[in-house]
Amino acid sequence: MATTITKPETLVGKRIRRREDPRLITGTATYVDDIKMPGMHYATIVRSPHAAARIRSINTKKAAAHKGVIAVFTGKDTQKVGPVPCGASLPGLRVPHHHILAMDRVYFAGHPVAVVVATDRYVAADAADLIEVDWDVLPAVADPEKALAKGAPAVHPEWPDNVAFNYHQEGGNVEKAFSEADVVVKQRITSQRLIPTAMETRGVVADWRPADRQLNLYSSTQIPHLMRTLVAQMLGLEENRLRVVAPEVGGGFGSKLNVYAEEALMGFVAMKIQQPVKWIESRRENFLCTIHGRGHVDHYEVAAKRDGTILGIKLHIIQDLGAYHQLLTPAIPTLSVLMMPGLYKTQNVRADIVGVFTNCVPTDAYRGAGRPEATHGIERMVDVLAAELKMDPAEIRLKNFVTKEQFPFPTATGLTYDSGDYAAPLKKALDIVDYQNLRNEQAQARKQGKLMGIGMSTYGEICAFGPSPATPAGGWESATVKIDPTGKVTVMTGASPHGQGEETTFAQIAADELGVNIDDILVLHGDTAVVQYGIGTFGSRSTAVGGTAVYFALQDLKAKIKKFGAMLLGSDDVSFSGGQVICNKTGKSKSIQEIAAASYRAMKLPPNTEPGLISTHFWEPPNFTFPFGAHIVVTDVDRDTGAVAVRRYVAVDDCGNILNPLIVDGQIHGGVAQGLGQALWEQAVYDDNGQLVTGELMDYAVPKAHMMPRIESDHTTTPTSVNPLGVKGVGEAGTIGCSPAVVNSVVDALAPLGVKHLDMPMTPETIWKLIARSKS
Amino acid sequence: MKIAGSYTVPFPPERAYEMMQDPDVLARSIPGCESLEKIGENEYRMKMKMVLASLSGAFEGKVRLADQKPPSSFRMVVEGSGKIGFVKGDGLLTLTPKDGGTEVAYDGDAQVGGTMAAVGQRLIDATAKMMIKRFFENLRSVEVSSR
Numbered sequence: 073m074a075t076t077i078t079k080p081e082t083l084v085g086k087r088i089r090r091r092e093d094p095r096l097i098t099g100t101a102t103y104v105d106d107i108k109m110p111g112m113h114y115a116t117i118v119r120s121p122h123a124a125a126r127i128r129s130i131n132t133k134k135a136a137a138h139k140g141v142i143a144v145f146t147g148k149d150t151q152k153v154g155p156v157p158c159g160a161s162l163p164g165l166r167v168p169h170h171h172i173l174a175m176d177r178v179y180f181a182g183h184p185v186a187v188v189v190a191t192d193r194y195v196a197a198d199a200a201d202l203i204e205v206d207w208d209v210l211p212a213v214a215d216p217e218k219a220l221a222k223g224a225p226a227v228h229p230e231w232p233d234n235v236a237f238n239y240h241q242e243g244g245n246v247e248k249a250f251s252e253a254d255v256v257v258k259q260r261i262t263s264q265r266l267i268p269t270a271m272e273t274r275g276v277v278a279d280w281r282p283a284d285r286q287l288n289l290y291s292s293t294q295i296p297h298l299m300r301t302l303v304a305q306m307l308g309l310e311e312n313r314l315r316v317v318a319p320e321v322g323g324g325f326g327s328k329l330n331v332y333a334e335e336a337l338m339g340f341v342a343m344k345i346q347q348p349v350k351w352i353e354s355r356r357e358n359f360l361c362t363i364h365g366r367g368h369v370d371h372y373e374v375a376a377k378r379d380g381t382i383l384g385i386k387l388h389i390i391q392d393l394g395a396y397h398q399l400l401t402p403a404i405p406t407l408s409v410l411m412m413p414g415l416y417k418t419q420n421v422r423a424d425i426v427g428v429f430t431n432c433v434p435t436d437a438y439r440g441a442g443r444p445e446a447t448h449g450i451e452r453m454v455d456v457l458a459a460e461l462k463m464d465p466a467e468i469r470l471k472n473f474v475t476k477e478q479f480p481f482p483t484a485t486g487l488t489y490d491s492g493d494y495a496a497p498l499k500k501a502l503d504i505v506d507y508q509n510l511r512n513e514q515a516q517a518r519k520q521g522k523l524m525g526i527g528m529s530t531y532g533e534i535c536a537f538g539p540s541p542a543t544p545a546g547g548w549e550s551a552t553v554k555i556d557p558t559g560k561v562t563v564m565t566g567a568s569p570h571g572q573g574e575e576t577t578f579a580q581i582a583a584d585e586l587g588v589n590i591d592d593i594l595v596l597h598g599d600t601a602v603v604q605y606g607i608g609t610f611g612s613r614s615t616a617v618g619g620t621a622v623y624f625a626l627q628d629l630k631a632k633i634k635k636f637g638a639m640l641l642g643s644d645d646v647s648f649s650g651g652q653v654i655c656n657k658t659g660k661s662k663s664i665q666e667i668a669a670a671s672y673r674a675m676k677l678p679p680n681t682e683p684g685l686i687s688t689h690f691w692e693p694p695n696f697t698f699p700f701g702a703h704i705v706v707t708d709v710d711r712d713t714g715a716v717a718v719r720r721y722v723a724v725d726d727c728g729n730i731l732n733p734l735i736v737d738g739q740i741h742g743g744v745a746q747g748l749g750q751a752l753w754e755q756a757v758y759d760d761n762g763q764l765v766t767g768e769l770m771d772y773a774v775p776k777a778h779m780m781p782r783i784e785s786d787h788t789t790t791p792t793s794v795n796p797l798g799v800k801g802v803g804e805a806g807t808i809g810c811s812p813a814v815v816n817s818v819v820d821a822l823a824p825l826g827v828k829h830l831d832m833p834m835t836p837e838t839i840w841k842l843i844a845r846s847k848s
Numbered sequence: 849m850k851i852a853g854s855y856t857v858p859f860p861p862e863r864a865y866e867m868m869q870d871p872d873v874l875a876r877s878i879p880g881c882e883s884l885e886k887i888g889e890n891e892y893r894m895k896m897k898m899v900l901a902s903l904s905g906a907f908e909g910k911v912r913l914a915d916q917k918p919p920s921s922f923r924m925v926v927e928g929s930g931k932i933g934f935v936k937g938d939g940l941l942t943l944t945p946k947d948g949g950t951e952v953a954y955d956g957d958a959q960v961g962g963t964m965a966a967v968g969q970r971l972i973d974a975t976a977k978m979m980i981k982r983f984f985e986n987l988r989s990v991e992v993s994s995r
Contacts, residue, residue, distance in 0.1 A: 121929070121933055121934055121961050121962030121963070122934075122961060123961075181961065181962075181965075181966075201931045356963065356966060356967060359966065360966065759965070761959055761961065763960070763961045763962075763965035763966065764965070764966050765965055765966065765969040766966075766969070767963070767965070767966020767967045767969070768966065768967045770967070770970070771967070771969055771970060
């Protein structure tokens with residue numbers, strides 16, 4: 073036996089290339105649409121072209137008679153299927169009954185009214201055109217402020233005021249703070265409707281095995297287990313008879329953190345036709361029918377002293393909910409309220425939300441979910457205040473930050489910020505851009521009539537969702553680690569990664585803890601028949617909560633490995649290192665492979681020890697984590713075209729310990745892309761009749777590669793004490809930090825023209841108009 | 849969506865007015881019109897082929913003429929729907945003599961929905977203008993050929 077043990081190189085903290093990438097970049101991954109089954113049928117969904125209408129009648133005869141069509145279903149057929157679930161609860165929340173197919177009325181353009189099932193995808197689409205719906209078109213309202221006005225059309229006739237809920241929260245003494253203020257700044261700030269635009273649209277394959285009484289549902293989802301529980305309820309099927317598989321998922325960004333009508337509908341169809349059925353969402357359907365994000369009209373008031381000390385914040389949110397509540401719709405703006413103080417220590421806040429129904433597709437979680445809106449708001453307001461007081465935006469921030477001695481810091485909104493050093497990333501970012509020189513350069517540029525802007529945001533966010541009492545569906549995560557008799561390791565995570573790279577980071581954790589080669593580790597996820605119950609991937613939680621569950625399962629397993637090693641070595645004085653249990657006295661060792669084989673062969677067992685090497689851990693986090701950072705953006709605005717060019721983008725993020733810098737950079741880049749999209753280009757537009765006029769990628773401008781600036785990404789590291797990995801989460805940071813920095817930068821560029829605020833997206837058209845107006 | 853503009857045809861208002869009340873002339877002039885069938889007083893059922901950028905499809909709808917004040921004005925109400933969406937339009941056409949011809953001014957509202965609205969938005973305005981222009985051009989050639 074080898075007695076010299078060289079400790080293998082540790083992997084955590086290294087730029088390990090993503091182990092999932094080869095299959096993704098070679099086109100060999102299996103997405104829902106890649107699934108083929110014998111006898112598989114195809115479904116096309118007939119959708120309302122109207123935003124509001126009564127259905128007088130539906131004639132399905134011609135479609136049903138079309139060659140190749142085997143079934144047509146309408147709302148009458150599916151009315152016993154349970155409603156599309158809303159998992160959020162708020163006091164007094166009005167919840168419309170959300171049938172999977174419309175009954176006698178539709179509430180938004182794209183509302184599903186019938187499904188045609190045929191032997192071929194094209195036949196199904198042709199037959200869907202033969203369905204005749206006799207519509208009684210009703211007036212619609214697509215704008216939340218207009219929906220609140222007197223005499224607006226009622227989205228749901230039973231609630232003519234279009235109000236789904238009112239929510240109020242306050243902390244400290246806001247009235248006192250405002251009465252003591254030297255200055256109060258006010259601003260209306262919008263956060264427009266956005267279309268998440270995952271590269272893979274949604275899709276479902278349902279396969280009913282009557283003999284086994286088993287429904288297999290393949291769906292492009294972020295939450296396979298929650299979907300199993302909820303869809304089983306909708307279909308009246310025992311939960312253990314439903315298997316949900318999330319195969320490769322081509323992006324979610326929150327849009328697949330949901331249970332949609334189509335998932336239950338395909339289950340229903342498969343059970344009716346007793347054959348497998350596939351539905352793949354078209355891009356146009358994706359724009360019309362998958363949830364949108366944001367949809368805020370915010371009214372801010374900030375009270376401050378003349379020296380820049382923020383005394384209090386008032387916020388009134390009008391949240392455009394759309395026509396229904398999807399899984400978390402009404403909960404999203406409440407996250408904005410929790411995050412409203414940002415990184416600042418003010419203890420006096422008051423927030424009111426009015427949730428408004430509109431004849432639009434529902435809004436729900438989209439990258440950041442409530443926190444980008446809040447961060448955008450407070451970070452704009454701090455700049456508005458700085459401008460009012462003629463202070464430097466960096467100085468006013470440094471003055472108001474919670475200081476690093478104050479952690480754990482209780483906020484006015486009831487959170488406890490875990491750890492932080494908020495000045496550190498800002499100072500680092502200021503150094504990177506050489507702030508003082510940059511301001512001098514700007515002063516020179518202005519003399520020459522150039523529009524150059526410097527903008528910053530210092531964001532904080534709520535990550536690692538979260539303690540179960542504070543989440544709608546349990547906030548823990550699960551992991552199972554098993555070691556096979558040959559010593560190969562399988563990690564099964566209840567989180568359902570879909571691009572976040574946990575097949576790599578969780579393997580890094582396991583490789584380091586067990587001292588085995590990373591190639592000996594397989595990470596499985598996304599199949600309810602394989603993986604123990606789990607919650608899923610959203611809210612920057614997978615590594616901080618799911619990774620911690622993996623870590624604890626590994627600790628259990630290591631203890632057991634040591635017991636077996638001690639038995640095999642005949643010594644109680646052993647240690648476990650580098651994949652070997654070593655006798656501290658003799659230096660003799662047993663490898664993990666030998667121990668695994670012995671644990672399954674079980675010729676002899678340590679006292680009170682079961683055979684085999686498997687451990688499952690459900691980890692409940694004691695708190696959220698609160699990453700933070702500073703983004704600085706330098707822009708040049710073209711006076712003639714209104715186009716914004718991002719000259720520099722500096723992101724200094726503190727997400728606690730970093731397991732894999734390559735993956736963290738990727739998350740920052742992707743997040744910034746979506747933040748820039750909101751700041752500069754993207755906007756879902758409905759016309760006054762509730763028609764989505766940005767219905768395809770020709771009209772909805774997601775950033776393309778050539779539109780992206782180079783991102784100078786750097787970090788400070790403030791570990792969290794919430795979990796033993798010290799990680800905070802980074803999935804949404806880029807988006808949250810981005811939009812206010814970009815808007816602050818462009819407002820700064822246009823400040824010489826008297827511009828004090830800009831709403832997003834800051835398209836060349838809007839900016840050109842402002843410049844033109846300032847000339848006249 | 850507001851639609852307004854004018855077009856001059858080289859024949860007097862009486863003739864222009866009379867032609868625009870004639871279903872046969874309308875059928876030959878409305879771009880893409882495949883049939884126009886009388887279903888009531890001043891009311892017609894129309895089948896047409898609609899083309900909007902990459903979208904095309906059959907439309908079925910109704911055309912109604914109202915508030916007729918010959919030869920100076922009338923209202924045209926169009927309603928149609930098909931695979932690619934729906935259109936509703938309501939416009940006032942005013943005819944005034946101009947240099948021996950007639951200036952036809954139109955002023956109306958159009959509402960477009962369904963796929964056409966979602967994916968053809970950028971082109972709806974231009975397409976509507978083009979269709980109106982073509983309508984008057986067709987009207988003109990029908991008049992010439994009827995001489």
